[in-house]
Amino acid sequence: MDNDRDTLLDLAANEAKAYLDGVAHRAVPPAFGTDTLLPAFSEPLPAHGRDPREVLELLIANAEPGLTAMSSPRFFGFVTGGTYPVAMAAEWLTSAWDQNAALREVTPAHSAAREAVEGWLTDLLDLPTGTTMGTVTGGLMANFTGLAAGRHAVLARAGWDVEAHGLQGAPRVRVLVGAERHVTVDLALRYLGLGTPQAVAADGQGRVQVDALAAALATDDSPTILALQAGNVHSGAFDDFAAAIPLAHEHGAWVHIDGAFGLWAAASPRTRHLAAGHELADSWATDAHKTLNVPYDSGLAFVADSTAHRAALGIHAPYLVQSKGAPQPMELGPEFSQRARAFPLWATLQYLGTDGVAALVDRMVGHARTFAEGVRAIGGEVLNDVVFTQVCTAWGDDATTAEVERLLLAGGAAWMTGSTWRGRKVLRIAVSNHATTDEDVRVALEALRAAYAGANG
Numbered sequence: 001m002d003n004d005r006d007t008l009l010d011l012a013a014n015e016a017k018a019y020l021d022g023v024a025h026r027a028v029p030p031a032f033g034t035d036t037l038l039p040a041f042s043e044p045l046p047a048h049g050r051d052p053r054e055v056l057e058l059l060i061a062n063a064e065p066g067l068t069a070m071s072s073p074r075f076f077g078f079v080t081g082g083t084y085p086v087a088m089a090a091e092w093l094t095s096a097w098d099q100n101a102a103l104r105e106v107t108p109a110h111s112a113a114r115e116a117v118e119g120w121l122t123d124l125l126d127l128p129t130g131t132t133m134g135t136v137t138g139g140l141m142a143n144f145t146g147l148a149a150g151r152h153a154v155l156a157r158a159g160w161d162v163e164a165h166g167l168q169g170a171p172r173v174r175v176l177v178g179a180e181r182h183v184t185v186d187l188a189l190r191y192l193g194l195g196t197p198q199a200v201a202a203d204g205q206g207r208v209q210v211d212a213l214a215a216a217l218a219t220d221d222s223p224t225i226l227a228l229q230a231g232n233v234h235s236g237a238f239d240d241f242a243a244a245i246p247l248a249h250e251h252g253a254w255v256h257i258d259g260a261f262g263l264w265a266a267a268s269p270r271t272r273h274l275a276a277g278h279e280l281a282d283s284w285a286t287d288a289h290k291t292l293n294v295p296y297d298s299g300l301a302f303v304a305d306s307t308a309h310r311a312a313l314g315i316h317a318p319y320l321v322q323s324k325g326a327p328q329p330m331e332l333g334p335e336f337s338q339r340a341r342a343f344p345l346w347a348t349l350q351y352l353g354t355d356g357v358a359a360l361v362d363r364m365v366g367h368a369r370t371f372a373e374g375v376r377a378i379g380g381e382v383l384n385d386v387v388f389t390q391v392c393t394a395w396g397d398d399a400t401t402a403e404v405e406r407l408l409l410a411g412g413a414a415w416m417t418g419s420t421w422r423g424r425k426v427l428r429i430a431v432s433n434h435a436t437t438d439e440d441v442r443v444a445l446e447a448l449r450a451a452y453a454g455a456n457g
């Protein structure tokens with residue numbers, strides 16, 4: 001059986017290398033859709049298990065035509081894509097080491113790595129000293145974690161223990177969000193029993209209008225949570241933290257920032273100004289599986305007040321080893337058993353260094369600017385101020401934009417995401433892969449030019 005194990009790991013490593021060698025050359029969209037793939041995957045489950053090599057080979061054969069090349073350097077969809085080899089290698093070791101990282105004393109190697117990363121990122125992202133960091137599955141759970149700490153804190157100030165009594169009979173918590181917050185903020189609030197938030201009007205780039213926020217804050221003094229945004233998925237815009245956060249604090253509000261990809265702006269001297277004032281907030285959510293290019297699932301939840309962080313999410317069962325000092329990983333996020341997510345983070349940050357993270361961010365922003373110029377040169381419209389990594393394009397009327405998207409994906413050279421923004425059909429370009437080169441941007445622009453010509457021809 002040991003032989004089997006080595007054969008399986010070698011087989012997986014060889015297949016991974018072959019896949020990655022080819023990923024820049026294959027069509028970005030998958031060859032087949034789910035319904036086409038389903039018959040091969042859903043052959044009846046055998047009563048007796050199969051040879052594991054055969055199983056892996058079958059998995060590879062079945063999956064290959066249904067893989068979207070999300071790590072292609074010409075995948076510009078969503079706000080994701082790309083993994084550093086060092087992060088992937090550390091991720092494989094994470095599986096081999098098989099640490100259940102919930103408790104500090106039980107998995108010390110992971111805890112030490114996590115605490116180191118917590119310190120590095122607190123500095124790199126310019127967060128207050130003493131901030132605690134939970135490693136969670138993604139931006140949704142990072143938003144959940146920050147908002148849970150906020151729910152704890154604003155209700156504690158109102159004399160209510162939400163962990164003990166829940167929300168039944170609690171003072172009403174008012175939640176203010178920007179009109180263009182990410183949907184995961186709403187979902188996190190739903191999980192927290194806080195319902196649909198109250199939206200504050202946004203400006204033309206999707207930023208919260210500070211005068212509208214001031215008016216909303218002034219209408220009542222119930223316990224308040226405000227969720228702001230670093231990086232709008234359509235425009236890349238950042239809320240005006242320096243103006244909004246002190247205003248919200250005057251009203252006793254907890255301020256959370258969803259910075260799933262945008263918080264990384266704080267890591268580069270060239271983009272830091274976009275996030276100015278973000279350090280005044282109470283909690284922050286970001287994704288390392290977006291800008292930092294580590295594998296999924298790697299969300300990060302930061303909370304300045306460690307006590308609120310642990311009070312909201314800690315569990316104190318008698319059989320759990322409790323430390324008095326540093327927090328348990330499981331007190332910093334919603335999960336109990338958890339993957340040792342700090343290892344790939346530690347490896348990637350060591351590999352890049354602070355200058356490397358800044359250069360990564362700068363390179364992405366540079367590509368976004370090249371895209372914006374290129375799109376205008378082809379005859380498309382750029383609807384946003386390209387301040388960060390997002391370029392929101394339109395190609396005439398909605399039907400033409402939809403046709404450009406269809407032809408672009410059919411061509412296979414690049415992937416961009418169709419969406420609707422401010423009432424218009426758009427094609428959104430998000431730069432998120434460390435491996436994207438100037439040549440990839442040129443090829444993707446060529447593909448856009450061809451799609452636009454096709455849509456008009």
Ligand SMILES: *Cc1c(COP(=O)(O)O)cnc(C)c1O
Pocket residue numbers: 079137138139140141182184231232233258259260261287299
């Ligand atoms: C991607 C994203 C999220 C959600 O993050 P997941 O990792 O997909 O859960 C939240 N907010 C913003 C702004 C995002 O871009």
